[in-house]
Amino acid sequence: MHLPDYHGGSIVNLMASIQQGLGGEPHIYPQHRLLTTDQIGQYQQVLLWVIDGMGLNYLRSQPKASHLNANLLGGMTSVYPPTTASAVTSFLSGLAPQQHGLTGWHIFFAELGAILAILPGRPRYGGVPLSQAGIDLSALLNVKPLTDSIPGSTACLVPDKIAKSDFSQYFLGSSKLLTHSSLDELQQNMVERMKRGEERYLFAYWPELDTLGHHHGIWSDSAEQHLLALDHCFSEVVRQCHETGTLVIVCADHGQIDSHPQRRLSLDDHPLLADCLAMPLSGEPRSAYCYLRPDKSECFDQYVTDHLAQQAENYRSDELIEQGWFGIGEPNPQLKRRIGDRVLLMREDYTFNDWLLQEHRYQLVGVHGGLSEDELLVPLIVVEP
Structure with missing residues (x-):
């Protein structure tokens, strides 16, 4: 097991370097030790391209992706949990989950009394987006976009299918929005904005490798072929x-591992454990947040010891905050409420799911959210003009 390096070797530290290097406000996290504030400050324009799911170990194992590998400055860690909802929020806010409070795909918001899928902006049980329900996302998140702290113009280049979500619109801030529906279109948009030189900072996001x-499976032929297209x-x-004269930085929000079918556990097969829970699981299938009924903590712990010790590590949730898994510094006031009473951190390639009545029971091959090297470590690719 590996933990995020918030003291100079994580994606949060990269954002500290970018924010301060471009003249933004002082940051609560140290600058990145491989790419400092002074280095970034030399350039009039910076492009950060986040490729979802492109882990460090995976990239290094693909020599045909020669251009990406040739410009690999080194590795760094994602955040905990290493998953898109938490890590992309760190790219967009400059903060770790300790501060921004978004702790996985499914998050319990006590303010609303509901578990939300925060990226699509809907309750887990379905329904309309938060904005249509009259919920002010700025009041719910209480975190400002990083781009609003950078002097000058900025732009965000995001896929058109997610550009209008409440999440995307909120973190867009004052940035110009440019959308794309293909990799060719993203390339065209990046090159055009670089040539124009109007923006000090460009943030680009591409999710297809993660989706494949x-x-x-991340080791599938389709994923490999797409990586080569990204390399081109x-x-x-x-x-x-x-x-x-643009400084180009490419990195990822997290890596992936492939989970074998026999390693995909379901809460349905553990009714005694389910009886200990006060609500459905939240977080991630690789890091499940468990909210316990008041009289069931001993029963829960004993069940995990007796029946799941080979598949999962059982942690008291508040201990993970104390140990710095989510970040350093003052925590978000809602953080403890969003990670339950226990965290089941899955071993090897195990996952742990539950299902609501209306949910389609899908199975993912490639997964992330745990603390293996393949999930946590991401590349830092830098090209100086």
Whole structure:
């Protein structure tokens, strides 16, 4: 098991370097030890391209992705849990989950009395987006977009299918929005903004590698072929950066591992454990947050020891805050409420799911959210013009 390095070697520290290097407000996290504030401050424009699901170990194992590997400055950690909802929020806010409080795909918001899927912005049980329900996301999150702290113009380049979500619209802040529906269109948008040089900071996001990993496995042929397409796109962006003077940074929110069918556990098969729970699981299938009934803590712990010790590690949730898993510094006032009473951190490639009545029982091949190297470590790719 590995933990995030919030003291200079994580994606949060990268954002501290970017924010301060571009003239933004002082940051509560140290700058990144591999890419400092002073280095970033030399450039008039910075492009950060986040490729969802591109783990460090996975990239290094793919020599055909020669351009990405040739410009690999080193590795760094994601945040805990290493998953899109938590890590992309760190890219967009500059903060760790300790401060932004978004702790996984499914999060219990005590303020609303409901478990939400925060990225699509809906309750887990379904329904309309939060904004249509009259909920002010700014009051719910109480975290400001990083781009609002950077002097000058900024732009966010995101897929059109997520551009209008409450989450995307909130973290867009004052940035210009540019959407794309294909990798070619993203490449065109990145190159065009670099050539124009109007924005000080460009944030680009591409989710398809992660999607292919979930559906087919990160080690599948389809994922490998897509990585090569990303490598070609990167080579074209690099060619342009030498002409525009743009500092290009490429990284990821997390990596992935493949989970075998026999390692995908269901709460349905553990009714005595389910009886200990006060509400459905939240968090991630690799890091499940468990809210316990008041008189069931001993029963829960004993059941995990007797029946799941080979598959999961059982932690008191508040201990993980104390040990710095979610970040350093003053925690979000809602953090403790959003991680339950216990955290089941799955071993090896195990996952643990439960299902609401209306939910389709899908199975993901590629998974993340645990603390293996393959999930936690991400590349830091840097091209200086």
